[in-house]
Structure formats: C-alpha cells, structure tokens
Amino acid sequence: MTVDCKICGIRDPEALRAAVQGRARWVGFVFFPRSPRSLTPEQAAVLSAEAAGRVERVGLFVDPDDALLDATLGRVDLDMLQLHGSETPRRVAEIRARWGLPVMKAIKIARAEDLAVVPDYAEVVDCILFDAKAPKEMVDALPGGNALSFDWRLLAGRSWPKPWMLSGGLNPENLTEAVNLTGADAVDVSSGVEVRPGVKDPARIAAFLSAAGEL
C-alpha cells in the first residue's frame, strides 16, 4: 500500500531536505501570522525555489482575502492551496477559479455530524483534508496544527467523492494505526515531526516517512 505524505509547516532548508530525501509528496508553507510556523512570502520563495521539481508545494491560508493571495502568489510559486479557515464552498470555488490552482479544504472533525458538510465542499475542491476540531476550552488553539487527533473510527469504512488526506495529531508512532483504521492513502503531519511548535526535527520527518513507506 502506498501512502503519500505531506509535511506541513516547513520553515528551514534542513526540514525541506529531510522531506525531499524521505520522498514526501508535498510540503506545506504556512501563511498565517499568528502561527509559529508562519513564513513571509520572501522566506517561502527561497524554500519554494529549492523544492521546485522535487516535491509539490502547498500554501496554507486561513480565510485569506484577495490581497493576501495576490501578494503571496505574486512572490511564491505554489502547486496547491490549502484553505484551513471557515471558507464557505462559494469562497473556495472563487479562490480556485481566480488563482487557477488546485485547492484542498480542511474539514475539522470532532463528531460524526461534522462530516455532513463534505458533499458541499466536494463539489468545489480537488482534495479534502480531514483534521481535528479543537475543543472550545482550548483557548490558545490555532485553526490547525494543534497536535490533536479526532476519533479515526469516524472515517472507517467511508468513501468520499474526492481525493482526501488524513491529518491531526499524526506522528511516526501512531501513523500505522491511523492509516489502518481510516484507510487513508494520503496523510499530513506537522506537530508530530517537531521538537517544539515551529521547529521541525529532520530525524522525526525521516521516521514518519519511513513508517509510511512500511505500510
């Protein structure tokens, strides 16, 4: 079984190289200033140039306005956009049409009812990303990248009309169980391959990609 991996929140060349050497399919660059993983367009442009032709480059945005997308995409070459906020299906479709890039929409899951929106988004996206919804009590939660998992059994035996990725609290130790339960053929990780928020660990990236290769 092949499981394609995305390493999200890449901020430095060492992490990028570990992702490329371990044969990640995608790397993610975060454009959300409140995140410890956020990059300026100038920083991302350097990493994006190094990644070109070796790994697909995903730009992560949270409810971006047109000006932010224009400013970022004017400076950084990206292969896909990841929308990780409260973007409506209509806004997702608008972004996809206007910037002409494939779009992945994060759908945040805490309980079965949270999956009810999938058909609406599936009509307008290229890929769905299932991530954990942070509980309200978690006051300092980010819109994603919180090292939280959801109940993977909610996806067991389900099929979806578009390609999809599993994310949320994955790490080298739990990847096998997560994939076996959900049947995911693509996964996304950030916190689980870090030494602390925003600081990637090349050895953990290698371990995650190795675990994926052994599935």
Ligand SMILES: O=C(O)c1ccccc1NCC(=O)[C@H](O)[C@H](O)COP(=O)(O)O
């Ligand atoms: O990583 C962030 O800081 C971030 C900020 C705002 C929205 C989303 C964010 N990250 C999302 C991801 O890194 C992944 O797509 C995914 O949710 C995995 O996160 P993690 O649970 O940390 O592995």
